[in-house]
Amino acid sequence: xxxxxxxxxxxxxxxxxxxxxxxxxxxxxxxxxxxxxxxxxxxxxxxxxxxxxxxxxxxxxxxxxxxxxxxxxxxxxxxxxxxxxxxxxxxxxxxxxxxxxxxxxxxxxxxxxxxxxxxxxxxxxxxxxxxxxxxxxxxxxxxxxxxxxxxxxxxxxxxxxxxxxxxxxxxxxxxxxxxxxxxxxxxxxxxxxxxxxxxxxxxxxxxxxxxxxxxxxxxxxxxxxxxxxxxxxxxxxxxxxxxxx
Amino acid sequence: xxxxxxxxxxxxxxxxxxxxxxxxxxxxxxxxxxxxxxxxxxxxxxxxxxxxxxxxxxxxxxxxxxxxxxxxxxxxxxxxxxxxxxxxxxxxxxxxxxxxxxxxxxxxxxxxxxxxxxxxxxxxxxxxxxxxxxxxxxxxxxxxxxxxxxxxxxxxxxxxxxxxxxxxxxxxxxxxxxxxxxxxxxxxxxxxxxxxxxxxxxxxxxxxxxxxxxxxxxxxxxxxxxxxxxxxxxxxxxxxxxxxx
Numbered sequence: 001x002x003x004x005x006x007x008x009x010x011x012x013x014x015x016x017x018x019x020x021x022x023x024x025x026x027x028x029x030x031x032x033x034x035x036x037x038x039x040x041x042x043x044x045x046x047x048x049x050x051x052x053x054x055x056x057x058x059x060x061x062x063x064x065x066x067x068x069x070x071x072x073x074x075x076x077x078x079x080x081x082x083x084x085x086x087x088x089x090x091x092x093x094x095x096x097x098x099x100x101x102x103x104x105x106x107x108x109x110x111x112x113x114x115x116x117x118x119x120x121x122x123x124x125x126x127x128x129x130x131x132x133x134x135x136x137x138x139x140x141x142x143x144x145x146x147x148x149x150x151x152x153x154x155x156x157x158x159x160x161x162x163x164x165x166x167x168x169x170x171x172x173x174x175x176x177x178x179x180x181x182x183x184x185x186x187x188x189x190x191x192x193x194x195x196x197x198x199x200x201x202x203x204x205x206x207x208x209x210x211x212x213x214x215x216x217x218x219x220x221x222x223x224x225x226x227x228x229x230x231x232x233x234x235x236x237x238x239x240x241x242x243x244x245x
Numbered sequence: 246x247x248x249x250x251x252x253x254x255x256x257x258x259x260x261x262x263x264x265x266x267x268x269x270x271x272x273x274x275x276x277x278x279x280x281x282x283x284x285x286x287x288x289x290x291x292x293x294x295x296x297x298x299x300x301x302x303x304x305x306x307x308x309x310x311x312x313x314x315x316x317x318x319x320x321x322x323x324x325x326x327x328x329x330x331x332x333x334x335x336x337x338x339x340x341x342x343x344x345x346x347x348x349x350x351x352x353x354x355x356x357x358x359x360x361x362x363x364x365x366x367x368x369x370x371x372x373x374x375x376x377x378x379x380x381x382x383x384x385x386x387x388x389x390x391x392x393x394x395x396x397x398x399x400x401x402x403x404x405x406x407x408x409x410x411x412x413x414x415x416x417x418x419x420x421x422x423x424x425x426x427x428x429x430x431x432x433x434x435x436x437x438x439x440x441x442x443x444x445x446x447x448x449x450x451x452x453x454x455x456x457x458x459x460x461x462x463x464x465x466x467x468x469x470x471x472x473x474x475x476x477x478x479x480x481x482x483x484x485x486x487x488x489x490x
Binding site: 009056117118119 | 254321322331368
């Protein structure tokens with residue numbers, strides 16, 4: 001059966017995350033409902049991975065099967081009309097029937113946004129820390145994450161995960177110069193709460209509440225008990241999922 | 246009496262513009278109310294200029310007088326606590342007592358945001374035009390605006406304005422490559438609805454509904470009747486007000 005790849009942007013504020021769950025509304029629910037309404041049959045979708053409650057996405061990827069030819073423009077337009085305003089599908093392509101949104105993903109990229117001054121136009125998707133953060137110290141932390149490390153310090157314990165090593169190919173602090181700091185990270189896999197835990201701990205370093213060395217210890221000698229706070233969901237955005245060509 | 250210069254960011258969505266008016270709530274009202282509450286006396290403020298209902302600002306500037314020394318951090322912090330969440334003051338400085346937020350402004354810079362694909366994270370502050378716009382044609386229009394021209398075509402008639410010439414020092418179309426087009430313009434003065442009228446007419450050119458030549462005619466032979474639509478307020482942001490050093 002033909003398989004399709006769909007790319008989504010969403011504001012996660014009003015959803016209990018990506019994945020369908022028994023009670024609260026999720027992005028997956030909303031998308032499956034919209035697709036069923038348009039294509040007149042149940043359309044289960046498979047996402048590239050979960051995003052937590054309140055987390056946003058610019059480039060979440062899903063696949064689904066549909067027995068027929070779908071016109072890109074017309075499906076995207078229909079979805080725009082049917083989906084709630086905080087979810088949008090912006091790219092559709094027909095893919096190989098073995099393509100898998102989750103298992104074929106070779107890397108994901110996230111951005112965490114922090115505003116360091118009151119900012120009505122940016123506060124919805126940013127952690128509001130109205131203090132002076134030292135981006136230089138945070139940059140030192142971001143640098144040492146590059147490469148393959150055991151990120152056990154920076155995740156929620158999960159008995160289903162057999163190891164906590166991740167290969168980080170991008171890890172950078174970007175200061176926009178107008179009151180916003182961005183932490184961007186790309187890795188082959190992410191553990192639960194990993195970006196938010198890294199960000200929260202780096203912010204402690206930026207505030208001077210914790211030394212760069214203590215951050216280094218967490219990276220090289222994992223110890224979940226000494227980690228910093230988990231940054232709030234609202235500042236986190238899934239930017240992109242990467243697949244083999 | 247000491248004079249202070251305050252810089253504001255605001256989301257204009259829920260306000261009837263900057264300036265106090267008889268009925269609806271305005272940014273100026275909210276700011277004066279907050280300052281009066283904090284400083285325990287009426288504090289009239291003078292803005293660099295009006296912004297229309299629904300228009301936003303990242304760098305609106307106001308001045309006010311206060312008979313005493315104000316501590317920058319503590320006033321900004323108090324304002325953050327007292328102002329509604331969609332208005333924020335992010336810079337305060339003591340200025341010469343002859344400084345005037347409006348009359349001393351030598352230039353203003355605006356940005357108009359257009360999203361060309363459904364974008365939940367950007368739609369609040371952007372004109373949603375889900376069509377293919379040709380940025381090249383729009384860029385040609387933006388280029389010809391540079392310099393001093395009579396912008397009579399691109400404004401609401403106002404009998405109180407004695408001429409409609411403006412000196413434009415920056416006029417550019419920026420394509421972010423991910424579904425957003427920005428029109429940025431800096432000029433010594435702006436006429437009522439000028440940026441929105443320029444943008445609306447340029448979008449018509451970008452859509453192919455109007456030729457670059459017809460845009461050129463409007464710039465060089467003003468004719469208010471042949472102008473395009475006025476782009477909606479929600480995509481417009483006052484970025485910055487420039488003063489002499």
